[in-house]
Amino acid sequence: MTRFAAEVATALVTLALGLAIVVGAREYGTGWAAGGPEPGTFPFYVGLLVTAASAGNLLLAWRKRHAGIVFVNAVQLRRIAAFGLPILGFVALALTLGFYVATAIYLAAVMRFQGGFRWSACIAVALCTSAFFFLVLEVWFRVPLLKGPLEAILGYR
Amino acid sequence: MGNFESLWHGFSVALTTYHVLLMITGVLLGILVGVLPGLGAPNGVTLLLPLTFGMNPVAAIILLTSMYWGALFGGSTTSILFNIPGEPSSVATTFDGYPMARQGKAAHALTLAFLSAAFGALVGVILITLLSTWAANFALRFGSPEYFAVYFLAFASFVGLGGAAPLKTLVSMGLGLAFAAVGMDTISGSLRLTFGLDTLVSGISFLVAVIGLFGIGELLISMEEGLRFDGIKARISPRAVFEAIRSMPRHWVALLRGSSIGCWMGITPGGPTAASFMSYGLARRFSKRGKNFGNGEPEGIISPETADHAAGTSAMLPMLALGVPGSATSAVMLGGLMIWGLNPGPTLFTDRPDFVWGLIASMYIANIVAVVLVLSTVPIFASILRVPFAIIGPMIVVVCFIGAYTVSASQPDLLLVVLFGIMGYAFKKLDYPIAPMVLAMVLGDKAEDAFRQSMIMSKGSLAIFWSNGLAATLTALGLLLLCWPAIAATWRRARNGKRPMGAVENRGSNGGERQEVA
Missing domain, CATH: 1.10.287 (Helix Hairpins)
Structure with a gap:
């Protein structure tokens, strides 16, 4: 382009x-x-x-139409897609499953498929991050976030 | 002098254990935000803002401003150690900071940067201490026409001094004004520009826009460039600090030049980014050591850093005294003041002196706290960037979206963040300035109210902006700045006509390397 x-x-x-x-x-x-x-x-x-x-x-x-400066090349476009598309997925998940579940899935997926980490590491980091946000926001600052079916089962509204 | 008594009172407000703890928290969060790519001062403050809704305003503003100082320091750290500016305003610091770090003088470079930044900040705060009462008293004489003229001047100076292509600045600003108009009209109570969409009835929050434009947009840019952190290890020893302090007086010219440029650019809304570039450009041109610039010259670090922080601090002066912020970050803080139920502007000085002077006093203390903290924590924060980006990147994304959601617990806001993110990416890459849009979104309603009230006063005649000396001066200055790019271009052409080799590239120092003068 x-x-x-x-x-x-x-x-x-x-x-x-x-x-x-x-x-x-x-x-x-x-x-x-x-x-x-x-x-x-x-x-x-x-x-x-x-x-x-x-x-x-x-x-x-x-x-300046003939200047021929490249806006994005193929490599850059791929990098943006690899970073940007999961963000869209995260937003879709957050709107349906709530923030905490979406955060865990998104983090684990990106770490696994882009970072190439072991599944165990991915899941550990994902769960810890999600739990951290939960503690800081819901418990400490009492700022309610979007919640989904999982929180409903656990009794949080 | 009354100012010093007030300042003394301010210190008694600011110097409580709770407030100092808030400063430390704010500075540390700020450094973190400044170090992380994609998170900068404007959206760091934005993300923290919803958490302060329940706090008392003095504590809240101390937390937010401390975060701002921390972010400014954090941005320079990555510039020097990683050649990656953590903040747009510390781009100029990479030019000499990184080369110097590569020569094995990382500790010296960092200390120089922090100390000159602190010097710039100090000059900025002293300026605020001396001028704020005067500016507020002056502003008390303002009526609606004068206020509109001030807003006009603020917007025009982005066009005239901002350094980006004037038409692009106009587009960015105009869109900001239009976004501000979406939703309920404060005067007539009717809904505007909602295009039948329910989600637009409550308007477009500037906080959501900032998170998208600065956060997601910036992340996309840094992703595209392929993040690689080739960091230089730095441990700051007391000896390096001492040596840097001893060498500071030698650079007094650069320090003074940098602070004056910074103060000027902070008060007129040029902002810290333009200030640091301008200071670097002027120093390269006028310094005796100008030839060394780009190869690790200490003055090449001191000049932009001093100006950056002087601009960042002095941007608080117009915000407090006039309610017109001088930078994107102070625009967000201004939005915060309104949310906390304060009325920014001259009356703040009489209504809430504890707030104003507590804030000013806290700026002295917080900057000292920031220097000490940043010097002692550099290795820790630098190691954060060694964590793989596949972990940090998504975490920043999550923080951005959570922050956007907490603004008003609205689901469509998440989609707005995505849209503003794409917009931020395109605008950044094509050299559309983003700060004017944020400023316009914060000030849009106030500017429109001032305009409509002036029109009601004058029964529809624009002549009201010329009706008295004050309004006329402000309007004339605004018009001059608005037309400045055209005037400068004509003048340059005339000069180049006489001297075909004309090496006038002055405006380049204003706004960045990539900007093009049409």
């Missing part, structure tokens, strides 16, 4: 966000009401600013 492609993609995304802000703000009125500016006014102009600046970035990127 070239830097040019990345610049264009990012500028297009921010452009789309800018337009969305403009359209969204129009719903609430951008003019002058009895008591002052309508609620949409400020976001409306902010949206215009984002749109215009994004268009400018697009133009600047276009001027």
Whole structure:
């Protein structure tokens, strides 16, 4: 992927966000009401600013389209995927099974498949970390985290 | 002078066993956060913030600021020993710090870095002690138009002084302002920009954004570069410390230059990162030993470190006196003040003098605590980086997501962290600055309120921002800074026209190596 492609993609995304802000703000009125500016006014102009600046970035990127700078190469992309995809898995697990179970599974899996540790070490570290978070948050600071079926069985809500 | 009496009172507030213990905890957590890649001062403070909701504000701010100082020190440690900046603001320290460590002078380099950092911090705190009452009294005269002008000035100085491409700064800032507007409108009570999504009704928390942008985004970047820690072992002996202390006075020019640059960049929201680069750049240009820079020159460590910490500390001045933070981390703290039920700004000085002066006094004590702790714990924290990343990486990820969840116990926030993480990664790689977005998210509502109230006062005329000398000066300064990149480019072109070889690369020292001047 070239830097040019990345610049264009990012500028297009921010452009789309800018337009969305403009359209969204129009719903609430951008003019002058009895008591002052309508609620949409400020976001409306902010949206215009984002749109215009994004268009400018697009133009600047276009001027340098032949620079041929690499944005990410294959090796880097693989590294990002190897790190990023498990994060998505962790989020999905946390939303369904709760944080503590998700933490243990995620840690054990990454240590095993990326770190190449022995299963026993992976499970030990995973369980200890999970227990540590449980003690600090639920017991010590009394900050409740997302919990799943396992905690329900153990009687924690 | 009244300030010193107040400071004295502040010391009596700050110097309790409980507060000193909090300082030690904060500094140690800060060093940890500063050492770990992907966790920096802004999101370290963010992660700790939900745990302080139940604390009394004085204790809470002492814990958070101590963490900030610790993180600044921790960032320099990894810069010198591993050539990996733990913090964006300690990138410039790697240029000479790592070469010096490779020459076997790691202990000397570290001590120099810590001592000059402490010097910079000290200058910053003294500045705050001297100026804060004056600044707060000055700010008491502000009405809505003046406040909007100040916010405008803060945003404009990111464009003018931040060093990144101006249009990219504008995009980042504009998005931040828009994110701040999502959800309930404080004046009319109507919902805005929710696009029919229930999850957006409560708005987008800047804390969640910080965790995604700085935490996950930064981790992705460091993963991509393939983390390899080729650390240099360092044990700090009392002798090395003593020698470094003895050599400090020789570098007085670098120390003073660094602190003044740092204070300036901290008060105007240029932030510590820009300050350290600028200080390094200027030192390389003006120092007698400029030729040695890059090969392990002590002044190449002293200059960025002094400026970094001076900026970090003095960024607290506008935050306290005006309610306008001077760096991303102080923006998060400002958010914290509002959550604890304090009203940042000049009235804080009259309403809660114990808070303000307790904080200022704690900055003196905590920085001393930090120097002592960091000197004695370097080997321990450096060994953390020898733990394989397959263990540390996922743990940092877990901490980030747990932190985001504890902000408001909301499940969609976890997905927002992922989105902001991707955004942080793309923005970082393409040199979009992130700090302006955070600042805009924290200040967005206040800036909008100030704007709308001014408009109501003036019945819709923008002329209100020129209506008196104070507002007009602030607005004019803001406009000047906003147009500064364009002015500088024209001026440079004119000069280069006369001298075809023109070696003007001044702006490069401002914001980083990779930035491009359009």
